[in-house]
Amino acid sequence: MSPSSPTQSNAPHGLATHEVVLLLETDQHRGLTDKQVAERLARFGHNILPPPRGVGMLRRILRQFHHPLIYVLLAAGAITAALAEYIDSSVIFGVVVVNALVGFIQESKAEAALEGLRSMARTRARVVRDGRERTVASENLVPGDLVLLEAGDKVPADLRLIRLTEFRVNESALTGESVPVAKDGAVLPTTVPVADRHNMAYSGTLVTSGSGAGIVVATGAETELGEIHRLVGAAETLDTPLTQQLARFSRILTVGILGLAAVTFAVGLLRGQDAAGTFTAAIALAVGAIPEGLPAAVTITLAIGVGRMARRRAVVRRLPAVETLGSTTVICSDKTGTLTENQMTVRTVWTPDGGVEVTGSGYRPEGTLLGDDGTPIDTTDPTGLGAALRWSLLAGAACNDASLSERDGHWDIVGDPTEGAMLVVGAKAGFTPDRVAELLPRQATIPFSSERQYMATLHRDAMTTPAPQAPSSADHVVLAKGAVERVLDLCAGQLSDGTVSPLDRAEVLRAADDLAGKGLRVLATAMRPVTARDEFGDDSLPGTMVLTGLQAMLDPPRAAAAAAVAACHTAGISVRMITGDHAATATAIAGKVGLLDAAGEPPVLGRRRAGRVLTGTDLAELPAEELPDAVERATVFARVSPELKLRLVEALQSRGHVVAMTGDGVNDAPALRQAAIGVAMGRSGTEVAKDAADMVLTDDDFATIEAAVEEGRGVFDNLTKFITWTLPTNIGEGLVILAAIVFGAALPILPTQILWINMTTAVALGLMLAFEPKEAGIMARPPRDPGQPLLTRALVMRILLVSSLLVGGSWWLFEWELAHGANLAEARTAALNLFVMVEAFYLFSCRSLTRSAWRIGLFSNRWITVGATAQAIGQLAITYLPAMNTVFGTAPIGGGVWLRILAISGVAALVVAIDKRLRR
Structure with a gap:
């Protein structure tokens, strides 16, 4: 019989161990034989996920040319080459190639930066084959393999657990659940969701405590990780608002330019002009009207934004992504590791003597203990802490199997995060692991189990301060920690004011309920002085212990998360939390970071929304037509599966939102791919999440997203400024040629001169706007309406105004020079310089589309000055150098012409300033 993976026919969590063994034709003690492994490796393949589909170099190069304006430029270049206008053709093709190179180089740099974030280490797995334990590469695991696991191991494949000892797994990368899950081997209903399958260990999760063994039931693409990988591949990659608007704008502009060129050619023929000359003029009009610098300006402006983001610890994989956050209306954020530290931290220690608040976050053992009155407690002398607090901290630190380590300034723990939190709070009070081991050497242990729900340890008491009411012969102490009700069952008294008093169970439960209601995970601690001869075991503890206190912990918010959320709200961006964690924990964190107020409502963003916390069950029960409305009203989504995360993003997009999704876990990847921009965490993020994202935060800090929003808005502002600046010149040049054809007059500007104007001003003047600093108040604006055109009506009117000034001014100056004795070359040189001078004056006005150039400071962007100086040198060269006179058909002009x-130019600048002031 040929074995089949249980995932292909039956849910392995719904099968008994012996059924899984039979189905996979394996042995739960000896594992597979080498022959079986070889056969199954050939059948099922290696235990790896299919690599993400990369884009080849040729395709990456070709897609740099995928732009309507580029198509027109390529056609114009080909036609001018066919007409033997080789200079014009060379310039046009040069523009296209430079633009493509900039885009290709930037994408390559982003991919290289992302590759540097990936871990190159291969996972190893301990297996039993032919009855012998071996260590093999995890990619060589096959269904039926018997895998051994212990604390600190990464689960290498999907396993049906068969033997367990105090086994707990951190599944936050897969389910979003921040608290490690206790595992057991009991058979479960087949309908149980992934997060509640306690007899399974899934690929990519981390063992935090205990040891166990499991049979591989799925590898590679058949694992839960593989299923999410398929969801990522199925999710549609959406165009960004910028690419959509630029494509729409380019199509309209292209149609208009081609139509204008056709009209010019038709008019010339109707007037009886030479067909070849008229066709050349029409091509000149098209080339002149096309903003050749626009594709390059877009690419370079985005690349500059990418560079700024890299300095602010974000790697942008696709250029348009840096702008997309600027138009984002909703940010869907994962909780664990994104808004929070993903490090459990004790926040409150309650004792019968009162409550103590603890500062600091994460596993760094730095913080302060604050008394009821808010004053710091002196921890330099632990004897002054108070007996109950001291013994609660000691119980948490000594009755503990976790270990604390520091590397390169980063603190981490090996073991259960809740134990790590108790270890750290003890260290904050001076009870470091080394100090605890010296004061209370461990002699014996009753390990934690899911049935027992507590852990107890026996220690030799080397404390200089005797335990409260300890018999004179007592030289040992029993310490315990665990679930509140189970520890209370062990206790007969409580430690208060340094003495043991009868246990007030009701008071302790009220305190525990109050802490749990705040979304905190609560554990109780207890102690009992004993002698070396006293019995130590499960049966000897009930009714003998003394309660010392409660320790309440939670995965704390990141330090800058609340400020970042507030900044997003100020910018009119709604932030939603989507997590696999429990509703109470999610609600508590949402309140701390400002997603919900004290009444459970979200902050007001222009209008009040009904703030609601919805669970995955709530969402699953909603009819499809009601989902978008429910999602629009809610702020926190808890216990959400990967499939539901994807549906949530799609529901928001159906309401017209531009959605950004942040996350670090495997379970976030499909939604990251579906969102307009996916933002993955670089440090803690899984490779699946990074591959699905458009942007990777190298510091894992939600606050960096605020910087991205600000940077994105600045990028879009600068692009709009460039377009507003460049279009009047292109329109003006086109209209000047059209007027010359209509009136049968000589062209005021030659095609080569048009190319000179367009290319030199775009590089020396226009691109300097890409370096323009962000304007004040940029984060106080509402998000840009995705349906709003690239140019508003006011900007279109300004573009037409400046175009009219250019056409009228250049035509008047051209005719004036001819009428006063100038030859044709001199008159054209005057018109050429007028175009450039008006552009230079207008450039300073475009540094802000609403405010006066004087108010933002004439020299606040030094690159504008550098560009204007370079352009001035270029104009002197084309006007007075004989070689350039020959190539471009120019001639020297006198001082009166310059005046x-x-x-x-001054009159044009004044008219624009008046128009801006009137509209403001």
Whole structure:
């Protein structure tokens, strides 16, 4: 009989151990034989996920040319080459190639930066084959393999657990659940969701405590990890708002330019002009009207934004992604590891003597203990802590199997995060692990189990301060910690004011309920002085212990999360929490970071929404047509599966939102891919999440997203400024040529001169706007409406105004020079310089589309000055150098002409300033 993976026919969590063994034709003690392994490896393949589909170099190069304006430029270049206008053709093709190179280089740099974040270490697995324990590469595991696990191991495949000893697994990367899950081997209903399958260990999760063995039931693409990988591949990659708007704008512009060129050609023919000359003029009009610098400006402006983001600890994989956050209306954030530290931290220690608040977060053993009145407690002398607090901290630190380590300034724990939290709070009070081991050497242990729900340890008491009411012969102490009700069952008294008094069970439960209601995980601690001859075991503890206190902990919010959320709200961006964690914990964190107020409502964002916490069960029960409305009203989504995360993003998008999704776990990947922009965590994020994301945060800090929003808005502002600046020149050039054809007059500007104007000003002047600093108040604006056109009506009117000034001014100056004795080359040189001078004056106005150039400071962008100086040198060269006179058909002009050019440019600048002030 040929074995089949249980995932292909039956749910392994719904089968008894012996049924899984039979189905997979394996042995739960000896494992598989080498022959079986070889056969199954050939049949099922290696235990690896299919690699993400990469984009080949040729395709990456070709897609740099996928732009309507680029198509027109390529056609214009081909036509001018066919007409033997080789200079014009070379310039056009040069523009196209430079733009493609900038985009390709930037994408390559982003991919290289992302590759540097990936861990290159291979996972190893301990297996039993032919009855012998071996260590093999996890990629060589097959269904039926018997895998051994212990604390600190990464689960290498999907396993049906068969033998367990105090086994707990951190599944936050898969389910979003921040608290480690206790595992057992009991058979479960087949309908139980992944997060509640306690007899399974899934690929990619981490063993935090205990040891166990499991049979491989799925590998590679058949694992739960593989299923999410398929969801990622199925999710649609959406165009960003910028790419959508630029494509729409480019199509309209392309149609308009081609239509204008066709009209020009038709008019010339109707007037009886030479067909070849008229066709050349029409091509010149098209080339002149096309903003050749726009594709390069878009690419370079985005690349500059990417560079700024890299300095703010974010790697952008696709150029448009840096702008997308600027138009985001909703940020869907994962909780664990994104808004929180993903490190359990004791926040409160309650004792019968009162409550103590603890500062600091994460596993770094730095913080302060604050008394009821908010004053710091002196921890330099532990004897002054109070007996109950002292013994609660000692019980948490000594009755503990976790270990604390520091590497390169980063603190971490090996073991259960809740034990790590108790270890750290003890260290904050001076009870470091080394100090505890010296004061209370451990002699024996009753390990934690899911049935027992507590852990107890026996220690030799080397404390200089005797335990409260300890018999004179007592030289040992029993310490315990665990679930509140189970520890209370062990206790007959409580430690208060340094003495033992009768246990007030009701008071302790009220305190525990109050702490749990705040979303905290609560554990109780207890102690009992004993002698070396006293019995130590499960049967000897009930009714003998003394309660010392309660320790309440939670995965704390990141330090900057609340400020970042507040900044997003100020910017009109709604933040939603989507997590696999429990509703109470999610609600508590949501309140701390400002997603919910004291009444459970979200902050007001222009109008009040009904703040609601919805669970995955709530969402699953909703009819499909009601889901978008429910999602629109809710703020926190708890116990959500990967499939539901994807549906939530789709529901928000159906309401017209531009959605950004943040996350680090495997379970976040499909939604990261579906969102307009996916933001993955670089440090703690899984490789699946990083591959699905558009942006990777190298510091895992939600606050960096606020910086991305600000940077994105600045990028879009600068692009809009460039378009508003460049279009009047292109329109003006086109209209000047059209007017010359209509009136049968000589062209005021030659095609080569048009190319000179467009390319030199785009590089020396226009691209300097990409370096423009972000304007004040940029984060106080509401998000940009995704349906709003790239250019508003006011900007279109300004573009037409400046175009009219250019056409009128250049035509008047051209005719004036001819009428006063200038030859054709001199008149054209005057018109050429007028175009450039008006552009330079107008550039300073475009540094802000609403505010005066004087108010933002003429020299606050030094690159504008550098560019203007370079352009001035170029204009002197094309005007006075004989070689350039020959190539471009120009001629030297006198000082009087320059004065007229300056006067017309000054008038144009004044008219624009008046228009801006009136509209403001």
